[in-house]
Amino acid sequence: PWSETLSAVKGNQTLYDTAELIPQASRYSYILDGNAFQLDYILVSRLLESSLLSSNFFHINSTLDSTLRISDHDPVLVEFDIH
Numbered sequence: 598p599w600s601e602t603l604s605a606v607k608g609n610q611t612l613y614d615t616a617e618l619i620p621q622a623s624r625y626s627y628i629l630d631g632n633a634f635q636l637d638y639i640l641v642s643r644l645l646e647s648s649l650l651s652s653n654f655f656h657i658n659s660t661l662d663s664t665l666r667i668s669d670h671d672p673v674l675v676e677f678d679i680h
Contacts, residue, residue: 615652
């Protein structure tokens with residue numbers, strides 16, 4: 598979240614990082630050497646921000662032993678209410 602690349606992609610507040618809805622301690626999708634990182638992002642237009650219902654990282658891979666994982670990243674889900 599602190600990278601210059603992400604800041605450049607988000608632009609001048611044009612895009613919203615949906616992970617901002619999640620408590621900071623849960624904002625990770627990958628663990629390397631015991632350190633949790635947010636490597637996966639879902640960015641949406643600020644026009645959709647008011648339609649966001651929830652955002653979640655499902656910690657089903659990163660916390661498992663590497664022999665049990667389906668992937669090395671956790672899935673991310675964002676729900677919208679669009680009508």
